[in-house]
Amino acid sequence: MATPAAGRPVAAVERALAVLEILADAPDLGVNEIARRLDVSASSASRLLGTLAGHGLVERVPETGRYRLGVRLLQLGTHVLQRLDVRDVARPVLERIEAETGETATLSLPAAGEGVTVDHVPSRRSVRSAALVGRPSVAHATAVGKVVLAFGTGREAEIRPELEGFTRRTITDPARLAEVVAETRTRGWGEADGEREEDLAAIAVPVFNHAGGLVAIIGAQGPADRFDADARRAAVPVLEEAARELGRTLGAL
Numbered sequence: 691m692a693t694p695a696a697g698r699p700v701a702a703v704e705r706a707l708a709v710l711e712i713l714a715d716a717p718d719l720g721v722n723e724i725a726r727r728l729d730v731s732a733s734s735a736s737r738l739l740g741t742l743a744g745h746g747l748v749e750r751v752p753e754t755g756r757y758r759l760g761v762r763l764l765q766l767g768t769h770v771l772q773r774l775d776v777r778d779v780a781r782p783v784l785e786r787i788e789a790e791t792g793e794t795a796t797l798s799l800p801a802a803g804e805g806v807t808v809d810h811v812p813s814r815r816s817v818r819s820a821a822l823v824g825r826p827s828v829a830h831a832t833a834v835g836k837v838v839l840a841f842g843t844g845r846e847a848e849i850r851p852e853l854e855g856f857t858r859r860t861i862t863d864p865a866r867l868a869e870v871v872a873e874t875r876t877r878g879w880g881e882a883d884g885e886r887e888e889d890l891a892a893i894a895v896p897v898f899n900h901a902g903g904l905v906a907i908i909g910a911q912g913p914a915d916r917f918d919a920d921a922r923r924a925a926v927p928v929l930e931e932a933a934r935e936l937g938r939t940l941g942a943l
Contacts, residue, residue: 784811793912805834833894836880891917900941
């Protein structure tokens with residue numbers, strides 16, 4: 691049996707992949723509509739769908755006779771996600787954040803109601819904020835921690851009744867912290883200004899997985915006098931786009 695030349699696309703495979711792309715963009719389509727979008731006959735589209743359905747990649751809705759993506763795709767995607775090291779896939783994102791903001795970029799993972807720094811790209815400026823890998827955030831006094839409180843679940847969403855003061859700007863009133871967490875949830879990003887360390891300011895945004903769960907937090911931090919309110923707000927779109935990119939890599943829609 692002849693083997694296709696390396697690099698030469700196989701037409702049937704390309705059409706099958708096109709079916710998956712079509713159903714990803716417009717779920718629940720009939721055979722005729724899929725055939726029209728593929729520019730093939732209805733019988734050809736039906737054979738493609740039958741083959742894909744046989745492998746669980748698409749499924750036929752009994753009530754309507756239309757097709758949608760199958761759960762086998764989720765199973766296959768889960769295997770890919772399990773072998774991804776979030777630090778590896780996030781590294782280019784962190785490098786871009788540092789390049790565009792000029793400040794130290796951080797990657798944290800939610801754990802036990804806080805966030806733990808697992809990687810960072812330091813600012814190239816002579817005066818910069820240092821991030822320590824393995825250092826847990828303080829939920830009520832850091833941008834990362836506020837994101838965990840706002841978007842985490844279970845233990846991660848609890849506000850402790852007693853809050854330690856680290857600086858004169860640390861929020862120690864649980865009611866006030868609840869307001870800040872609600873604001874963080876509404877606007878989609880967390881902020882801290884001199885709350886854990888007097889001269890440190892930071893912002894952080896959540897990264898979600900395919901199920902909408904919090905899987906990581908990316909942030910930017912720098913000296914408070916340079917990374918002021920205007921600079922932090924200017925950096926928000928950079929972090930938000932980076933979070934969406936990382937989320938897509940980790941399986942988010």
